[in-house]
Amino acid sequence: MTNSQNNSSVVDPRGPKPRKIMSRRNIILYGTLLVVAIYYLIPLYVMIVTSLKGMPEIRLGNIFSPPVEVTFEPWIKAWAQACTGLNCDGLSRGFWNSVKITIPSVFVSIAIASINGYALANWRFKGANLFFTILIFGAFIPYQIMIYPLVILLRDLGIYTKLPGLILIHSIFGMPILTLLFRNYFTTIPEELFKAARVDGAKFWGIYFRVMMPMSLPIFVVAIIMQVTGIWNDFLFGVIYTKPDTYPMTVQLNNIVNSVQGVKEYNVNMAATLLTGLVPLTVYFVSGKLFVKGITAGAVKG
Amino acid sequence: MNSIEINNLSLNFGDVKVLKDLNLSVNKGEFLVLLGASGCGKSTLLNCIAGLLEINDGQIYINNQNVTWFEPSERGIGMVFQSYALYPQMSVKGNLSFSLKNAKLSKDEIEKRVKHASEILQIESLLDRKPAALSGGQRQRVAIGRALVRDVEVFLFDEPLSNLDAKLRTELRVEIKRLHQKLDNTMIYVTHDQIEAMTLADRIAIMRDGLIQQLDTPKIIYSNPVNKYVAGFIGSPGMNFLKGKILQDGKPIFKLEGGWCESPDLSNYKFQETIKVEKEVWLGIRPESVVVGGEAENMPVNFNLEIEVFEPMGADTLVWSQIGGQEFRFMVDVNTSINVGGTLTVGFDPAHASIFDLESEERL
Ligand SMILES: Nc1ncnc2c1ncn2[C@@H]1O[C@H](COP(=O)(O)OP(=O)(O)OP(=O)(O)O)[C@@H](O)[C@H]1O
Ligand SMILES: [Mg+2]
Numbered sequence: 242m243t244n245s246q247n248n249s250s251v252v253d254p255r256g257p258k259p260r261k262i263m264s265r266r267n268i269i270l271y272g273t274l275l276v277v278a279i280y281y282l283i284p285l286y287v288m289i290v291t292s293l294k295g296m297p298e299i300r301l302g303n304i305f306s307p308p309v310e311v312t313f314e315p316w317i318k319a320w321a322q323a324c325t326g327l328n329c330d331g332l333s334r335g336f337w338n339s340v341k342i343t344i345p346s347v348f349v350s351i352a353i354a355s356i357n358g359y360a361l362a363n364w365r366f367k368g369a370n371l372f373f374t375i376l377i378f379g380a381f382i383p384y385q386i387m388i389y390p391l392v393i394l395l396r397d398l399g400i401y402t403k404l405p406g407l408i409l410i411h412s413i414f415g416m417p418i419l420t421l422l423f424r425n426y427f428t429t430i431p432e433e434l435f436k437a438a439r440v441d442g443a444k445f446w447g448i449y450f451r452v453m454m455p456m457s458l459p460i461f462v463v464a465i466i467m468q469v470t471g472i473w474n475d476f477l478f479g480v481i482y483t484k485p486d487t488y489p490m491t492v493q494l495n496n497i498v499n500s501v502q503g504v505k506e507y508n509v510n511m512a513a514t515l516l517t518g519l520v521p522l523t524v525y526f527v528s529g530k531l532f533v534k535g536i537t538a539g540a541v542k543g
Numbered sequence: 544m545n546s547i548e549i550n551n552l553s554l555n556f557g558d559v560k561v562l563k564d565l566n567l568s569v570n571k572g573e574f575l576v577l578l579g580a581s582g583c584g585k586s587t588l589l590n591c592i593a594g595l596l597e598i599n600d601g602q603i604y605i606n607n608q609n610v611t612w613f614e615p616s617e618r619g620i621g622m623v624f625q626s627y628a629l630y631p632q633m634s635v636k637g638n639l640s641f642s643l644k645n646a647k648l649s650k651d652e653i654e655k656r657v658k659h660a661s662e663i664l665q666i667e668s669l670l671d672r673k674p675a676a677l678s679g680g681q682r683q684r685v686a687i688g689r690a691l692v693r694d695v696e697v698f699l700f701d702e703p704l705s706n707l708d709a710k711l712r713t714e715l716r717v718e719i720k721r722l723h724q725k726l727d728n729t730m731i732y733v734t735h736d737q738i739e740a741m742t743l744a745d746r747i748a749i750m751r752d753g754l755i756q757q758l759d760t761p762k763i764i765y766s767n768p769v770n771k772y773v774a775g776f777i778g779s780p781g782m783n784f785l786k787g788k789i790l791q792d793g794k795p796i797f798k799l800e801g802g803w804c805e806s807p808d809l810s811n812y813k814f815q816e817t818i819k820v821e822k823e824v825w826l827g828i829r830p831e832s833v834v835v836g837g838e839a840e841n842m843p844v845n846f847n848l849e850i851e852v853f854e855p856m857g858a859d860t861l862v863w864s865q866i867g868g869q870e871f872r873f874m875v876d877v878n879t880s881i882n883v884g885g886t887l888t889v890g891f892d893p894a895h896a897s898i899f900d901l902e903s904e905e906r907l
Contacts (some may be wrong), residue, residue: 433628436595441642441689442616451641455632 292316292511299507315508319516323509325496326485332513335493339473339520341404342489346411347468351461354416358423359449373424380413380417388481395482402484410482411472419464426460427453462528470521490517545607546571546697546729547592552589552601554584559679561587562753565601569731574723576740577733578781579750585733588750589689591700592731593622605906606696616645618697621690627682629674634821635661635685636670641690642673662693663722687722700732702854704739716742737777741765767897771904774827780861783871785826786901797893800869807844811894814907822899826893830861833873833891842890850885862887 400406594615768774
């Protein structure tokens, strides 16, 4: 009887359990997240406000203060007028070079790698295992070892310092890891589906285009993001395999920011940097959702 | 005329020999069920017939044509898989017409065949849906339809019903049987469900470790299993096996190891060979062929048994007991009054039993 009396003095638990919002766990959790977020956002903030200030305002030295007078002059200068060496047409040349490099490289590397991955996963041809081992090995060879031999190769092919040369380089270097990515994804697609397609009379290409590819959109998105950001952000290959006329945007950015002549125009530099980072940033924003989906896709059946 | 003929088929996965020198012929219009425990090579055999696996040796004929080196689509077979294997991004109609488009049939012909198949399988209203929006039973119907539209001689089914729940399974089982009666195609059907095998098959092939143990009608496999494995595999609950010897006392009699007051007279049993005296054997008796009570008195062999455990199963009750220390199960009607520790008079006819060699486990 004492039991029931005890119970009636406390509320009988019912429905969802009440949660304390300001619990210690929550304070620590959200506190940490906030600090991390600020840590990453402050540099971006500084860059944006600086790029919108005029030089006199920057010389005052308050890097955190918002611009008193907003000006887009530095952005225009960075895009169209900044000088690198002899050229004074800003980053725009580099931007278009990067576009001309990235689009074909992404397309070629993904097309070839996905077909490789498909062949490895589904058509157990003779020597497939050996091929796969070599490919994995290729993924772990340090780039530096191959730089000079590739210079010679490109020279002999007559495309050294030309855009097609750099496109070829990016396509080759993307191959091992992308093939691995596609192969692993295709092996998660039930084998019976592949068998059904064969019974239905589809051949190598028919199965690839009509059955496998439509089921693999997420992994294609992942591959596109990986390649676009990777190739766009590349600096090393750009410096080595191109010349000033064909420099990609990153290399040109470096030359603008590190130019030793004249005063350092911090606002122009910041604007140039932001412009260069805009493409990968957009890709992330646009495809963020698909990206997360693609990474986990195939982890669980159904 | 043989619809399918397989000669000396061998298939290895690396060092593992999965199918060993297998021979099989299937008549035109026959419904053949491949039955066997998991991993015995049923799916492997089916995939070989379909051309989805490269065989190591042997020949395969379909419709008197040697198709050993043919592509799956050229063999005149349709296949239905356990996991349905529908193309998820295509509609039902797309799934049904995929093979026809690959075969470059005319639009009208495709339209006609899809309509025909969807009518037979009653999936006309689902044609525009994607597989994700279908129930399990509907998906399997579409999968069957995909084989149906191709207008082929031979249907291959790999456990098509095992992903469905019990009720749906019985429904679709009947539908498949109806389909077979209507179409008169040759069908090879893999399952490890013996009820499916018994109900559907014209003939059953019992497989074990890549070999066909017995190939015969369900009735004969049930009543005259060729060895102890087949006897134990078919029938639920499984056959009772009593270990003992055959003695000669003017007539052959069975002497149970461990002692038993009865020594059943085996003179009615049709031995396939003359038995040497003191041969060690298994005496196999199906639980369903044991009778109790008054009926038991009329049986050639009858005796009293103590009840150890009983399991009510609806119409019948399965009773567990022992004879001379060896397990013995039998069925009684649900209305028979039984209690643990009580005794029952049971009887059976040795003519309906099966006797196997103790060593080789072959039927005697
Ligand atoms: N790709 C493979 N590589 C190696 N061994 C395999 C492969 N596929 C099947 N096996 C082996 O071959 C044997 C037969 O397999 P199979 O799939 O034919 O069995 P099954 O009779 O269909 O069984 P279940 O009833 O479980 O489907 C098994 O022992 C299996 O381990
Ligand atoms: Mg199987």
